[in-house]
Amino acid sequence: MMGTELLALLFGLGSAASWGAGDFSGGLATKRSDVFMVVIISQVAGTVPLVIFTLFWGGALPPANHLLLGGIGGLFGMAGLLALYRGLSEGRMGVVAPVTSVAAAVLPMLLGSFWDGLPTLLEMAGILVALVAVWLLSRTEPDQPFSFDGLGLPILAGSAFGLYFVFIDLAAVEMVLWPLVAARLASMGILLTFLAIGPRRRMPPVRQFPLLIMAGFLDTAGNVFFALATQIGRLDIAAVLASFYPGTTAFLAWVVLRERLNRTQWMGVSAALTALILIALP
Numbered sequence: 627m628m629g630t631e632l633l634a635l636l637f638g639l640g641s642a643a644s645w646g647a648g649d650f651s652g653g654l655a656t657k658r659s660d661v662f663m664v665v666i667i668s669q670v671a672g673t674v675p676l677v678i679f680t681l682f683w684g685g686a687l688p689p690a691n692h693l694l695l696g697g698i699g700g701l702f703g704m705a706g707l708l709a710l711y712r713g714l715s716e717g718r719m720g721v722v723a724p725v726t727s728v729a730a731a732v733l734p735m736l737l738g739s740f741w742d743g744l745p746t747l748l749e750m751a752g753i754l755v756a757l758v759a760v761w762l763l764s765r766t767e768p769d770q771p772f773s774f775d776g777l778g779l780p781i782l783a784g785s786a787f788g789l790y791f792v793f794i795d796l797a798a799v800e801m802v803l804w805p806l807v808a809a810r811l812a813s814m815g816i817l818l819t820f821l822a823i824g825p826r827r828r829m830p831p832v833r834q835f836p837l838l839i840m841a842g843f844l845d846t847a848g849n850v851f852f853a854l855a856t857q858i859g860r861l862d863i864a865a866v867l868a869s870f871y872p873g874t875t876a877f878l879a880w881v882v883l884r885e886r887l888n889r890t891q892w893m894g895v896s897a898a899l900t901a902l903i904l905i906a907l908p
Contacts, residue, residue, distance in 0.1 A: 634859025635905065638867030640851035646874020648844030650882075653875070655837045659830035661711055664838060666817050667830065671842030673810045676803070676850075684803035692797045693808040699793030700809030704816045706730075706786030713779030723872055724761040725777055729784020731757060731869040734791040738862030749863065752904030755897055756866045762894030763873035791865045794849070795856040802853040809849070863905060870898060 648668075655664045687693070710726055735753060739745065745753065790809075797805035821827070830838065848871070855864035873894060879885040887895075 630858050634855050634864065635867065635902075637851045637855035638859070638864045639870070639902075641848045641855060641864075641868040642870035643874050644844045644848035644851055645868065646871035647878060648841045648848060649871065650875045650878040651837050651841035651844060655830065655834050655841065659834055660827050662820070662824075663827050663830055664834075664841075665707065665711075666821060667835070667838045668842035668845065669810070669814055669817060671839040672844075672846035673807075673814055673842070675843065676810060676846050677807055680803040680807050684807075685801055688801050688804050692800065692805055695793050695797035696805030696808035697812040699790045699797060699805070700812035701816065702786045702793060703790035703809065704813035706783045706790060707813075709779050709783035709786060713783055723780075724763075725780035726784040726787070727760045727869045727872055728757055729781050730787035730791065731760065731784075731866045733785060733788035734795070734865035735862040737792055738860050738865070742860050742862070745860065745862065748904050749860075752901045753862060753866050755904060756870070756901035759894045759897035759901055760866075760869045760872065762890050762897055763870065763876060788865070791852070791856075791861070791868070794853050795861045795864075798853040798857050802850060802857060806846075806849050806853060810846075866901075867905075873898060 652664055652668055655668075706726075713726070744750070794805065794809065797808070848868075852864060852868050855867070873891075876885075876887060876891055880887050
């Protein structure tokens with residue numbers, strides 16, 4: 627495997643690890659705090675260092691169209707996040723999470739094949755196995771029968787996340803940080819607007835802030851890793867690898883909270899390893 631291809635694979639896995647760990651941190655915080663406030667504070671925590679780092683080390687501003695693409699991506703990303711949380715609150719987590727993850731990978735996979743050409747047979751097999759792995763890793767309720775009821779919000783959330791992947795890939799052609807700043811500022815604008823016009827919400831307790839800051843930092847790191855993966859590698863492979871993030875969350879719950887992985891999730895771990903081998907083979 628060429629060095630750049632290996633680096634793209636590592637960046638894709640880095641985005642999954644960071645996003646999954648961020649979701650784990652945010653999930654712990656939401657046990658005792660308002661979900662909307664958790665999202666806002668963690669997003670602010672991740673935006674501040676991103677903006678500071680970009681101002682000093684991000685180089686010159688890219689063309690305006692790249693910033694616009696990043697901003698549009700940020701709007702889709704926030705729409706996906708709001709739809710996901712709404713779906714999780716109304717539906718079954720064991721169905722909502724995997725449907726969202728797989729839906730998020732499908733659109734970039736199709737467009738990536740169109741833009742970059744079809745992947746090799748091994749890569750294609752790896753992508754298909756990875757989609758199965760994403761589904762299995764996310765199945766926290768494996769014994770609950772599958773139903774098509776209530777799939778609208780998770781499909782909407784996944785499609786919005788997929789569009790976020792696509793627009794960040796388009797925006798980060800020349801540089802990574804400035805388009806991510808544009809994406810984050812656009813999403814923050816939406817959040818703060820909802821906060822201003824919505825009902826008054828209670829601030830989380832101070833003891834929760836370290837967890838919220840960690841969640842924000844990890845979310846930002848995941849965005850950076852994903853943008854780097856798409857910049858030097860294929861969009862479809864980067865999106866599928868990034869969609870492994872529910873596995874990271876489940877793994878941390880197993881290690882930190884002693885929550886046991888079910889048999890379906892262990893099957894997902896095996897499928898994910900198999901997918902990585904297929905994608906990484908020359």
